[in-house]
Amino acid sequence: MNWLNEIEKYKEDFISDLRGIIAIPSVKDTEKENAPFGEGCRKALDYMLELGRKEGFEVKDYNGYAGVISYGEGEESVGVLAHLDIVPIGEGWTKNPFGGEIVDGYMFGRGTVDDKGPAMAGFYALKMLKDNNIKLNKKIMLILGCDEESGMECMEYYVKHGEIPTMGFTPDADFPVIYGEKGGLNIRMKGTCNTVIKSMHAGDRPNIVIGKASLVVGEWNDSLMDMFDFYLKSNGLKGSVAYTGDEATLEIEGAFAHAAMPYNGVNAALHLLNFVGSAFQDKFAADTYYMLKDWQGKPLGIDIDGAYMGFLTMNTGIVDIENNEASIVIDIRYPNDADPDKIMEGFHKTAKELDYGLDIVLEHNMKPLFVDPNSELVQTLSGVYREYSKDTFTPNITIGGGTYAKKFPNFVAFGPEFPNRKSPEHMYVGGCHQKDEGVNVDDLLLSVGIYTASLEKLAK
Template sequence: MATIDFTAEVEKRKDALMEDLFTILKVNSERDDSKADKENPFGPGPRKALDTFLAMAERDGYKTSNFDNYAGHFEFGEGDEVLGIIGHLDVVPAADQEGWNTNPYEPVIKDGNLYARGASDDKGPTIACYYGLKIIKELGLPLSKKIRFIVGTDEESGWGDMDYYFEHCDLPLPDFGFSPDAEFPIINGEKGNVSEIVKFNGKNAGATVLHSFKSGLRLNMVPEVATAVISGEVADLQAKLDAFLAENASKNLTCEIEEAAGKYTLTMHGKGAHGAMPEKGVNAATYLALFLQQLSFADGAKAYIDFAADLLLEDHEGEKLGIAYTDELMGNTSMNAGVWVFDENGEASIALNFRFPQGNTPERMQEILAGKAGVTEVEIAPHVMTPHYVPENDPLVSTLLSVYEKHTGLKGYETIIGGGTFGRLLERGVAYGAMFEGEEDTMHQSNEYKPVDAIFKSAAIYAEAIYELAK
């Protein structure tokens, strides 16, 4: 058989690829539990994105299966072994995130970049991978393995889509596979992932009263905005704030104060980032706590603020907490203080998301957290993920690295990350693309974008990778 120029094949289809990608990017597929029901398990947006994708697949001649609007799949090819490809169509919130220069659900191309929520995570890569398989199908290339293309609708929240899918799909698990939901050259190791909710009492006993403290949209996002409502002893509040912002000018923080009926609302603005890489963001909640620490709080309010300012501020590995742990293969433990609630009439908590290597455990971290001053309880959230690793000498890994090297001219190498991808759902599963080395990471951030050329390049890589794995 003549050598196939997959790059040229993508070129022939790039207009169709972008048209399909635009169609699915226009769907606001944020999870919305307030509108969830039996027909829309994660709200109408994720369900609409799934319907849109499956209709696209049916248009292209695939027989699709929809698993009660949690997830869907189609299969192509014949063979005893099954190659699984698992992407996701849901996205993290954008509507409540500041700083967008365009409508996140009206995709636009500017200066060669495609701006939209999901352009990089994970609609862009999923559609690029879909077109990689579409090329193989349309060229009629011979395969010796079956390919199962699976899409989920709850990757960004709790993976309830995949729990449901694997429980209700009567087919055996794919033998091996990848998720197009990370970066090149490959992700063949993923740290464990657990969220632990640190609880405090919501009481006040000081001259300054903390009525509420709120921050964070999701556990896997660095909080970009934090809001506190206070009253009581707040002398020279604006002057103190001005001095604080000047002292921390390098962080590019901004903060506003509004007064109404004797209560002061402070809104601090930092910088969002993916929760797996908290060091890339500026956690607005921790800096708001640092500022508030100079006021006269007491009891649960003081414990809450002191915990944040003394133990969480600019500590992304849990060293101040005593949780830090490093493994020679998998690296360190990372920590993101993702969701914050203080209600003077009830709940007070900080949800910490940890990405941990082998050797560290959720129970170890829970015990350490429970011993900190002012902490009343530490709850381990559901959906704990254990560390995952596929050796570099596995044919899956070596084949994918070889294809990457061919298309980029760069040396491939194994990578272990803190982020969790659907690749870990398979024992021989990895994440593969679609962010290239040197590409700015805007996942989970305002103005998320993907270079258009990188979308086409990744589609060619996916086409050849799928062919090499399944031929």
Template sequence: MEEYTMDTNLRSQIEAWFAAHTEEYVADLAKIVNIRSVSDPTSPVAPFGQGCRDVLDKMLEIGTGYGFQAKNYDYYVGSLTSPGKGEGTVGLWGHLDVVPEGDGWEHQPYNMTREGDVLFGRGVSDNKGPALVGLYALRCLRDLGIELQNTVSLYLGTDEEKGMSDVTWFREHYPLPDCSIIPDSGFPVCYGEKGILEGSLVSAKALSGDILEMGGGLVSNMVPDKAYVVLKESAALFQKLNAISAPFTVEREPGKVIIRAEGQAVHAAFPYNGVNAIHLLTQMLVASGIATPADAEILNFATAVNNDVLGTALNIACEDEVSGNLTCVGSLLSMKDGKLCLGFNVRYPVTADGDAIRASILNTASENGYTLEKVRDSKPAYVPKDSPLVTTLNGIFNQITGEEREPYTMAGGTYARKLTNAVAFGPGGLETPDNLPEMGGAHQHDEGVYLPSLLQAALIYTMTLVALDGVKLK
């Protein structure tokens, strides 16, 4: 396939358009960031709670206000469409649900703020900001009078963070585009995503009455930064509390003692720089002698699971040349009927066998006095590196940035794994200045995004839609 050559005059027009509409973009982004939209499949407001309904309504309202065709697919997914002159179809897929805000924010998570060129708020980078960029790319092309052959639809999901049941439902009821681009990763093109295996390890035996309650973590796909245990008050316990210090805190209440552990949250797909608070807690309970020998036996396996992020204790460590090594995070801690429950999040290589990994976890858990429950396996995503879709997108990125980057694979999970002929493409990974205000990344407190990077991504996406007009999509 002949490489697409970028029209530099068109590039200048697009850059000028986004410069003229930056403040409108910021104002529109605040409208959706300020809505708390944590997906809740258990909510009586189907399918994912009132917040997800509200944010989808608002986004579709913004899109129809700019003249695009809106459709609401029973609040699982929404779409805004720009019709083309031909038969080809392209999908841009963003999600409007967010992970819980957690603690430790200096900025308000649901009242978007701006410090210079940095925007703060839950979802500004993951994924409300990029989703809105998709709408503005369509608006830019229309305002500049550029008519595409392909029909382009911006699809807006509402359950990406909790398992992508939104898109699973959509593909069971509606046809998919010829190709799809997901702005929910880093540039350039991600042509492969590791499989994601989640489940819960449950101790066969109950903990003793000394441990009244345990908890930790917010969602499966986050290295937990907080965990706690509630212990029955006793004289022997008080003697052991004196040796406890940071990162632990101790609270005393009538008849009980609460110990909290604090770690560092990061995305479970990239766990290496995180500090797992659940691991800190279970390890401390045994090392300090607070746990009885019987409880220590139960806690030791939970601790071992988190001793590294490679899955060693579960006998599932592996790697391949395409996507690297497996990672494993024990990310959720709870108790049920006195039994310890450790939820885990495994990211396995694109060429690995998810069924074999599941079987290994089951066998290892059984050998250590645990059962395996609530298993969910999201199979890997893969589009050949030399496919027209990958080479076109990667070429556009390199022409615009002047770089020579290669397509890559990752451990993160995007809608690409639920779609066909789909790749993740930005908007992260662009250069930013060193003197920016301190901000958190996706799933962290004080989530922030550098506005000029979003605008550069908008240019890349807009030029990409033009370039795809000359590509055989199927």
């Protein structure tokens, strides 16, 4: 069956259902009963599980951590792992982040790409297989999590309590097949510092480049104003100063981006630390900037170019300073041929050389994912992608982002974003974690066709 032709029959229902899930603000929030990640995530999970019930699928709720929509039977199973939580909205949107508005073939809204659109694509793949009475030898499980953006506690819970599929994929990255993902470290630098910074609270999540930041300093004067203006102009930045007496609030606008690709963003917090370190001869600010300024970690001696996965990347995601107490969180993505212990050694060695006062602690280490690129799983998915997309050029790849695939054996990431797609020149379309996040509707429907054909092959 040509699943691309089949999905056209479902297009309007697909768009309507996707708008319904986009409308739910499922940012992680305060834990409540049966809602470990807050009411928004609970509502999003309920929405998807109800869609499954209406279609006659087997549905199971894992206490609000995750849910499963299943089709078929068999001793073996194929899984599709998607998440329903979203990152904070951020600033600068020109479209309603919960509206699902379609403009010139693009749907806008937080989660259209990451990962509500792909989750709905997985659901419609199951729906089309069921509606067409496709006979399968393996069960297909659409597993929906609610905490992918904040540590994947949802999948840690599911692994302990749920059925683990034999193989599968997560639609939370790019096409073709992503058979490798870098490991992830969260490092916190914390302790007492000596700085002119009275207050600074920048960044929401370690996995987002800080696109806008402010801080408060004392001893402000007109000569510092001139220096700040010069700094902004020389670095091509926008910023502002608001002051009362000799106390000033400095703000810089950078550019938000995913921490896996920090080179696509501009870290406003690091720029502020650089300015304060230079203008006030503030050793703490200057040393912090020196250690963290390079996205490859060169000042720390931790830069490495992996054979399969490319460069280690580093992002400063959270900076909190108040009353000379500091806490800074760094997100590092490392290739599978890097050593986390040596990364930590680089931090400690550099801190010792600088006589840097903060303690440096490894808070989290997510190991790399690597699946044999010649395996049946990778080759089957790759073959379907090439058949449906007509793209016979783009190779299977590895990425710096971390997906649910790391939580299950014999899983890879697979779509939904297509290579070499360009946004329209007349309209800005943001990617995941960016303002005006949007997806080309026809591309998303193409991914539904690819997922349906892939599941049909894997489950037979």
